[in-house]
Amino acid sequence: MFVSHPMVKPDTIEDREYQRSMVEEALRGNTLVVLPTALGKTVIAELVAAELLHRHPGCRILVMAPTKPLVLQHRQSFLKHLNISEDEGIAITGEVSESVRKMAWGSPSVRIVFSTPQTAFNDYRRGWIRLEEFALLVFDECHRSRSRYAYTRLASEYVRRCPWPRVLGLTASPGSEEEKVLEVVKNLWVEKIVWRTEEDEEVSSYIPGVKVDWVRVEIPHEYEEVRKAIREAIENRVRHLQRFGVVRVPVEHVNRTILVQAMARIRAEIDSGVKGQNMHYMALISEILSLYHAQELIESQHIHSLREYLREVMHSELRSHRMLSGSEDFRKIIQLAAKSQADHPKIEALVQRISQHLSEKPDDRIMVFANIRNTAEVIVSRLTELGYRARMFIGKGEGKTGPKMTQQEQIRLLKEFREGVFNILVATSIGEEGLDIPECGYVIFYEPAISGIRYIQRRGRTGRKLPGKVTILIAEKTVDEYYFKEGYRRARKMAKILENISKKIQDIRVERRGPEPRPGEPWPWRRETIQVATTKESTVEDDEAVYIEASKISSGELLRCRRELYNKLLQAGVKGLSMAEALSQLSYSPDVVRMSMNRLVRDGLAVKTGEKYVAKAVIRASKKPDKIHEIRIEKVYPGFAIVVVDEEFRARLDPAAYHGPRDLIRKGSKFKANATIQKIEGITTIIIHDVLHS
Incomplete structure (x- = not known):
């Protein structure tokens, strides 16, 4: 049997029960789909996209993959299976000219955009993409969504800007450590995880096994000689670290993990101003780590791979590599490697x-x-x-x-x-x-x-x-012995991790703004006619709320004005500001102020009631006064900040959990906010929903 759907070409997609079930879940909210390679993750994305395009005329879909070949492959598959023309599905990568990219992002006739994440994020920062037009963002190979990867930043911006966001993450495995999987879940704003393994009954019937x-x-004698020389070089350097108290465990128990931990301690001392011998210790540990890699090459790879690596070290400008290549034991390793002609x-x-x-x-x-x-x-x-x-x-x-x-x-x-x-x-x-x-x-x-x-x-x-x-x-x-056992253990561990995390996030829901778009009705935030819902008392006039085409106003000036205007609205509270009051309080031109106010309304950060504009954060906070906290930014680190809440306790603040002006995230900044405090993996964290006053 094949899938029958108005947006799916007849007899092109096999109807599989497990895929149908996953599609239904993905249509309910932000979903992470975990499915072994070649069992149809792309098909699931196609069916979700087909249903949304059918439900909401005028909406668009953004499908992202980490490499250009994957992007082109997805486009080919979507065109093969869905009822869309080649002009309605466009691939955008960094190799496509800026004029073509800008046209594709701005054209309502392009229903599905396929892109690499970095290109999409760069074009978004240029102001070419209106994320609220997209009813779905697909993140393929989403286990990459870590730290500052473009996937993470795009997901955060999408959830912030689109009143009814829907995220679909696809991967064969999100990771084998619970902390890393949880990071992916948080970064993509996942509300639900669905997965199948090869052992599941509904999947196993489709795979022969x-x-x-x-x-x-066994490695040969001449390889063993090279390995012995590398081990001696490692042990000589470890003993040197032991003499100075940098490493305090027996030589035979020293491994990469212990050395990396020692390096982190030394780096912290260097950052605090204590250099001296620490720079030498850092270089010495780097030498040992390089030798560990050389040992792995002779044990597990081939003498040719080791020789190429030794040649890289000899020509490297790194201080640790210069020290290593100038040592007598390194020269001995090179001589032994040069003699060996045997294959592994x-x-x-x-x-x-x-x-x-x-x-x-x-x-x-x-x-x-x-x-x-x-x-x-x-x-x-x-x-x-x-x-x-x-x-x-x-x-x-x-x-x-x-x-x-x-x-x-x-x-x-x-x-x-x-x-x-x-x-x-x-x-x-x-x-x-x-x-x-x-x-x-x-x-x-x-x-x-x-x-x-x-x-x-x-x-x-x-x-x-x-x-x-x-x-x-x-x-x-x-x-190899360790890698074999550990790799198998991690692969078997994944289902248990997903089950644990699913329980932890079962009550998490991404906040959505305004009424849910109804099936059969046009997508409310499509480009042709964008009406921004506000209050029952008043709506924004068309000429103030519709999309404003790019003008001679610089994006930097617009961003600065918007930030200052938003702070003014927060300070004004529930009484709000009229346009005349905003113009009198800001030093920007009237066109810039009006455009900034329109953008705030369009993005759901402000509403117009009568002649007044009010920050939505103020309205929401007035309904939830029990969640207002005094926040002080104590320290900002790469990727997160530590805040003091109500001068009583500290909490971690991640970028994806902050919804407010970015200029407030600096050391010493104070403000009131509507926030939620929760424990994640034993760490007190804070989610800031709205900034009320700064």
Whole structure:
């Protein structure tokens, strides 16, 4: 059976119960959809978009993905499945000219925009995008929504500006640590999480299954000699740190985590003005971390990858690399690495497995994952020498040495893989996310994936339409052993984490303003005729509330005036300000003041009652006086602030939880606000709904 819908082309989307269920949830509110690779996350986004376009004539949809190939792939899929023309679905990336981008954002006839998040955010800051026009924002590969990534900032602006926002996040795995998943949920304003695993009954009927096995190898003697030299270099430096009390655990127990923690302590001392030997200690720890990476390369990758890395260190301008490359033990490592000509035993194991599989299934596609580009290069070289049709699939690699590919080359390569020009694709991490890579009968991990996300994404490249097979190569008594166990543990842990977080957020609801848009009626905030709902007593006149085309007024001047005007409205309280009063209190031209007031009304921050304009925050606060708090900004850190509430206790304030003038977020600033205090993961946090007076 196929999906039957006015916006969906007949016989193009298979009707699957689990997808239908997820679509229904996504239409109710901001939703995070977690579904293994190749089980139809994009289809879910298409069906949600189709329903909203059908329900609300004039609304628009924004679909975002982190790379240009993914953006183009989404556009191709939407055009294939939905009843929209090519002119109604436009792809926008940084490579598209500014004039074309501005036209696409401003054209009501463009119903679905496909974009990279950074391009969308940059164009929004230029004033080209009116987020309230969009009934849905789709965030693909949304596990990237961390810290200051463009996804996070766009989601926050969208929820703030659109009276009825709807967010849809898509990922195969949001993470394997509860704290990180919770960060994604908060950053995207998620109200509901829906997920399925391969074991779920309603999903398992659509997948034939995957058989997973692993092959263990021992590293050869000449590799062991190089590893021993690297270990000696590490231990010499750790003992030096021990003598000065920087590290207080036995040498054999020192690891990356302990060193990174020590580095954080030292950096804090340096920031407070205590430098001296601390700069030397920082460089020494950096040397050790570089040596750890070298050890991992000889254990898990290939001597060629190690030699390339040592060459990078020798030519680096970093202080720690200069110190390291000038040391006697580093020169010893280089000499030993130069002598070794042997392949890593994983290469032989990989070739044997590929040969065996193709002898049984000569028409199968095979995908090999390797973390390091130089290792991928060796794999392709060895396979090609043996007569196999193998090609390398890697990213753009800005700032990296070694081989790299443009996005056009990536698209062309996948097309050739699909058409059978070659049948073995050797990919770095770029092969893990979202891209429409043809299903493979066999997938090989050159090294175990420590990340639960990467394990799930890699495995998802096989076993979707036909039974698949996965082989994981492991070097015994190396870092591979730990990565193998940890990656599997994290992948299995995900469902439990999602269940825990779902319970924590079950009562969270994003505030929506005004009446809910009714099915069949035009989207209230569409560009053609924007009517801003205010109060029953009065509405804003059309010439004051409709979208104002770009004029000669600078965006900077408009932003400053708007900020000052909003503060004046807050100070005026419930009595409000007339336009004449606003003009007399501000030093900007009448056109700038009028446009600023119109923007405040349009964005739902103010309403007009009779001849007066009143801040909506004041109106809401007058109805909820028990939630008003005195706020003092104690300290501002990158990504959050610490505030003192009512001079009684401290709370953490995240950017996404603050709704008020940004210029108030500075040390020493004081204001009253309508706010909610809550505990998240044991930390007292504050959500500031409205700033009432500053």
